[in-house]
Amino acid sequence: AMAMEPPKIHRLEPSVVNRIAAGEVIQRPTSSVKELVENSLDAGSTSISVVVKDGGLKLIQVSDNGHGIRFEDLPILCERHTTSKLSAYEDLQSIKSMGFRGEALASMTFVGHVTVTTITEGQMHGYRVSYRDGVMEHEPRPCAAVKGTQIMVENLFYNMTARRKTLQSSNDDYTKIVDLISRFAIHNVDVSFSCRKHGMNRADVHTSGSCSRLDAIRSVYGLAVARDLMEITASDDDPSRSIFNMNGFISNANYIAKKTTMVLYINDRLVECTALKRAIEIIYAATLPKASKPFIYMSIILPSEHVDVNVHPTKREVSLLNQENIVESMQGAIESKLMSSNTTRMFQTQT
Ligand code: ADP
Ligand code: MG
Secondary structure, eight states: OOOOOOOOOOOOOHHHHHHHHHHHHOOSHHHHHHHHHHHHHHTTOSEEEEEEEGGGTSEEEEEEOSOOOOGGGGGGTTSTTOOSSOOSGGGGGGOOSSOOSSOHHHHHHHHSEEEEEEEOTTOSSEEEEEEETTEESSOOEEEOOOSEEEEEEESTTTTOHHHHHHHHHHOOHHHHHHHHHHHHHHHOTTSEEEEEETTOSSOSEEOOSSSOHHHHHHHHHOHHHHHTEEEEEEEEOOTTSOOEEEEEEEEOTTOOOSSOEEEEEETTEEEBOHHHHHHHHHHHHHHOSSOOOOEEEEEEEOOGGGBOOOSOTTOOBOOBTTHHHHHHHHHHHHHHHHHHHHHHHHHHHHO
16 A cells, blocks of 8 residues: 655644643633632732623633732733743742733633723723733723722633533533632632622622631631631641641531542642542541541641742642651641540540
8 A cells, every 4th residue: 555645744823822722721711710819819909709600601700909900011911921920930939929920811812702900009090901812902991990900701712612512511610610719718818709600699609808717617618617627737847857837727526528628728829639638538537437528728838949839720739849748747737636636525525
């Protein structure tokens, strides 16, 4: 048989490249909400509200009272790789903001319709402008605005038929969005969060922005959860091992659930660490008589050089330097907390 002709190699159109890349950064409506809320937090907001229509496919709207966006920056706001947060690669080591790669807003404009309304301190009025494929659709228009920024993403994945179909039929992104905002709300207790469906008065997540961690957990996850939590702290400053500081809330022996809830922050970033989650589940199974899965809120502070933040935007799974040591220390702290609370309970029932 004749050998097959080699196919011609050509360069992809930038619009194709951008749409493919954007579809990776913004995988589903939840990814978009995460990026927008992180931007609001980076902007120093103390109030963030999220409105969602059709699981985020029709509309995602995030409003904040942060520092706003400068008028001069609006033309490049949604271009790829434009950011106010990072300049030199070395800055990554010590970066405190959640964002830094300047990809999120751009990505949303390649797979949806983005409208930004923003006002900065001391301005008489704000500006509103819509974006498509990284660029402004028109000059920014003056408009009335309250302090901060509101970003609207409409018709997400309008140009990705297969993705839209899959998401439409699954229809559970609103649940995922509520779960995400819940996780943000119980960590950032100085920020008032709300999350609701478009057209609904009632918010499905609501925090006041001025309450204790336990109060925030109570208003987000309910009384039944908050009632069965214990505060936990642990630290290790022996430099020959690994330096860390941990505080959190973990469920006690009375708590009953079929699924583990693990809200994990490392250096104030919401992350996932499967190894740590499994290790904690093992301790619970071994220590408590009832085979309940735990509720864990845990915030761990590590030296920034022990955490690599330069991972793909969607990869929430972290790996840490000295991970085994840290997992072991957390297991130890949780085990002794569970043991001591169990003993207290026994003594109480005996007397
Ligand atoms: P990154 O967060 O990685 O910098 P983004 O694409 O998410 O990239 O945002 C680009 C820039 O737009 C940010 O660096 C920030 O200056 C500005 N920005 C985005 N959202 C907000 C907001 N809600 N308030 C103020 N500035 C914002
Ligand atoms: Mg960002």
